Amino acid sequence: MSFNVRNMTVHEALSLMERRECTSEQIIRGLLDEIRAVDGRIDAYLMVNEDDAINQAKAADRARAEGKKGKLLGVPIAVKDILNVRGQQCTCASRILSGYVSPYDATAVARLRSEGAVFVGRTNLDEFAMGSTTENSGFKVTKNPRNTDYVPGGSSGGSAAAVAGGEAIAALGTDTGGSVRLPAAFCGCVGLKPSYGRISRYGLTAYASSLDQIGPITKDVTDAAVLLGTMAGWDEMDSTSVKIPVPDYMAGLSGDLKNMKLGLPREYFVKGMDPEVEKIVRAAVAKCRALGAEIVDVSLPHTEYAVSTYYIIATAEASANLARFDGVRYGFRIKGASDPIDMYGKTRAAGFGPEVKRRIILGTYVLSSGYYDAYYLSAQKVRTLIRRDFENVFKQCDALLAPVSPTVAYRIGEKTGDPLQMYLGDIFTVTANLAGICGLSVPCGVNKEGLPVGLQVLGPAFGEEKILRIGHAYESAST
Amino acid sequence: MADLKMTSVDKIDVAYVAHLARLFLTDEEIRTFQGQLDHVVAYVKKINELDLKNVEPTSHAVMVQNVFREDVVKPGLSVEQVMSNAPATISDQFQVPKIVE
Numbered sequence: 001m002s003f004n005v006r007n008m009t010v011h012e013a014l015s016l017m018e019r020r021e022c023t024s025e026q027i028i029r030g031l032l033d034e035i036r037a038v039d040g041r042i043d044a045y046l047m048v049n050e051d052d053a054i055n056q057a058k059a060a061d062r063a064r065a066e067g068k069k070g071k072l073l074g075v076p077i078a079v080k081d082i083l084n085v086r087g088q089q090c091t092c093a094s095r096i097l098s099g100y101v102s103p104y105d106a107t108a109v110a111r112l113r114s115e116g117a118v119f120v121g122r123t124n125l126d127e128f129a130m131g132s133t134t135e136n137s138g139f140k141v142t143k144n145p146r147n148t149d150y151v152p153g154g155s156s157g158g159s160a161a162a163v164a165g166g167e168a169i170a171a172l173g174t175d176t177g178g179s180v181r182l183p184a185a186f187c188g189c190v191g192l193k194p195s196y197g198r199i200s201r202y203g204l205t206a207y208a209s210s211l212d213q214i215g216p217i218t219k220d221v222t223d224a225a226v227l228l229g230t231m232a233g234w235d236e237m238d239s240t241s242v243k244i245p246v247p248d249y250m251a252g253l254s255g256d257l258k259n260m261k262l263g264l265p266r267e268y269f270v271k272g273m274d275p276e277v278e279k280i281v282r283a284a285v286a287k288c289r290a291l292g293a294e295i296v297d298v299s300l301p302h303t304e305y306a307v308s309t310y311y312i313i314a315t316a317e318a319s320a321n322l323a324r325f326d327g328v329r330y331g332f333r334i335k336g337a338s339d340p341i342d343m344y345g346k347t348r349a350a351g352f353g354p355e356v357k358r359r360i361i362l363g364t365y366v367l368s369s370g371y372y373d374a375y376y377l378s379a380q381k382v383r384t385l386i387r388r389d390f391e392n393v394f395k396q397c398d399a400l401l402a403p404v405s406p407t408v409a410y411r412i413g414e415k416t417g418d419p420l421q422m423y424l425g426d427i428f429t430v431t432a433n434l435a436g437i438c439g440l441s442v443p444c445g446v447n448k449e450g451l452p453v454g455l456q457v458l459g460p461a462f463g464e465e466k467i468l469r470i471g472h473a474y475e476s477a478s479t
Numbered sequence: 480m481a482d483l484k485m486t487s488v489d490k491i492d493v494a495y496v497a498h499l500a501r502l503f504l505t506d507e508e509i510r511t512f513q514g515q516l517d518h519v520v521a522y523v524k525k526i527n528e529l530d531l532k533n534v535e536p537t538s539h540a541v542m543v544q545n546v547f548r549e550d551v552v553k554p555g556l557s558v559e560q561v562m563s564n565a566p567a568t569i570s571d572q573f574q575v576p577k578i579v580e
Contacts, residue, residue: 103560103563104556104560196540197541210538236548239543240541240543304525305525305529307523308523308525309526311519312523312526328566329573330566332566339576339577340575340578343576345501345502345503346503348500354508357504361502361512361516362520365496365520368496368499377536378527378531380537380538381531381536381537382529383536383537384534384536384537418515418518419518419519423519434540436539436540437540461540461541
């Protein structure tokens, strides 16, 4: 027997299982039914191992019958195919990692597993998380479940599409320049990018190490709080994870915004953005005011330099991180190479897709002799200015409200020929990664065509409690 | 001043940089990327409009410092696990094309 899980949240699944109204196996079977029914249309998953998922669920049911506890006992989680789950593939949606099987769990995954989570499958992404649409996958294009002519956003597009399409209860994504928040906004679900250092990056295949963070994509804010609380905290295996206590994120979800001062950054409401998006976001801001928040105007004056700064720093780090994919130790290797240099060059040419190649070339260029100072070093200095902008505004208010993106989802193929136009769409999300702060995307309405719009709540570093409280209060008042 | 800086930054030479990155591109890829990346480079140059003389660079948004641990033996992956994803091995070592004649 299976259970209808299309709209089920993590906390609903847990209370059903706690009350013995259903088993993990029934939930997993329900989920597999959904995947079979819709994934042919959405293409959110790169891999689903039904037998393995059912076996994990049965083990969780046995554990529960024996009286064992776990914050996520028996709850299925879909994982972006860039985070290592022991025994499952980890291709990063790249042909260069075809056939790669993870020998270990990422720390975030290990923490979910130790609380009883079940890992059902691997979700699609832009190759190595480089992209904003999931069109750059080496394997297939994921579609937006709200309208399959449109992209789901990226790079965690498979995770967001799976959650929004009812074929995942919750999922993990990663966010280097908006890759959790943007697809969450485009698909109409909740996406959280925690502060840099909040969740260990061990076992996350690195794109840009100083910007990458793992984050949950969920159906509501409560689930984001549950997953963050389980994954967060210092880890010996990631020296950039931070040793500060993990609060009880659920306890902070009070449902009101009394005594909260929320800033509207004027640079995030600019000419050229979709007027419908602006109208919907401003209506969400008005609702926050009605819930008790004081709204103040603030300024982040270096915002216009953020996309440049991001694409210099991120590609520089990517060019170094992706040097390891050379056909020697894992993944794909070209046949018949005459010497090692020939093997590296041909393996990488055949294994990487166009967006990854573009970013490696740009990153190598900005780090190369004669250009380092003008690009990479200057970008690091602008990063300081962007960080200071946020430090200043967080002296004036508790958190910021802004759009996630200047537009709704693009049509599939609309921007693929023009990388610069694609990059400019990241303007409102890359700043949080550069500054190391946290950000939350909460659905706040749909446009005339029914395409979702996301409200972005930005908080200071390690201010996740605040942004979750704001997101939760807004969500509770709008449903 | 800003103008001087801008002109000292040349156009990206995609063929040369791809060679540095060990990416053997086709002529068609070089042409396509050249056009696309010229646009991107022209755009990202924008940061040199700012006066950055007295600004410290940020490499990480949070303070990052050296982390030391005790030098003790701990369990790790087995040789078999480490080698399991290798495209070619010989006697528990990664096999590659001949380097020295």
